[in-house]
Amino acid sequence: MAITFVPPAPVLSGDATLEVFVYPAADRTLEPENKFCDTRRLACLGQVMAEAAYMDIMRQRYPASSGKDLQVSLPRRIKARELLQISDDAGIYQQMVDNQLENIMERAGEIYEWHKKVLGCPNDVDAKSPEECRRLFCTYAGAVNVQFGFNKLESWMRDILSFIN
Numbered sequence: 001m002a003i004t005f006v007p008p009a010p011v012l013s014g015d016a017t018l019e020v021f022v023y024p025a026a027d028r029t030l031e032p033e034n035k036f037c038d039t040r041r042l043a044c045l046g047q048v049m050a051e052a053a054y055m056d057i058m059r060q061r062y063p064a065s066s067g068k069d070l071q072v073s074l075p076r077r078i079k080a081r082e083l084l085q086i087s088d089d090a091g092i093y094q095q096m097v098d099n100q101l102e103n104i105m106e107r108a109g110e111i112y113e114w115h116k117k118v119l120g121c122p123n124d125v126d127a128k129s130p131e132e133c134r135r136l137f138c139t140y141a142g143a144v145n146v147q148f149g150f151n152k153l154e155s156w157m158r159d160i161l162s163f164i165n
Helices: 014-021 039-059 074-084 095-111 131-150 149-165
Strands: none
Touching: 014 039, 014 131, 039 074, 039 095, 039 131, 039 149, 095 131, 095 149
């Protein structure tokens, strides 16, 4: 029986780690000198960049995908916008992404047990819920993209996909 190891998540700086794992306060003052400041911005960025990374990975795996596979899915766009409380133009989910990305985000949240690291989670929020796993994944992905760049994010997601599949 082969032993499989969870692919390590990129190690974030102290500022990034605080931003990812301290539950976002609605009335928080932004810190212009902190490039990781604003959890919601990181989640929005992470969502879009994770989609792009996932689409690139799928494009490489399935180079003959049709244009229909990449069409915008309006129900997903609305759901993403409500989940992350972001503007409509940042919440676009393509049909190919619909199939697996949410599941990957949820599984990654479970695998890394990020719910155990979150500080200040409100009592009415289930830290283990699929929605919270997706929020944490998007925030972490945004921080990875800001700190290391897109290539590191894509490489990490490729490792996660290999581990999950």
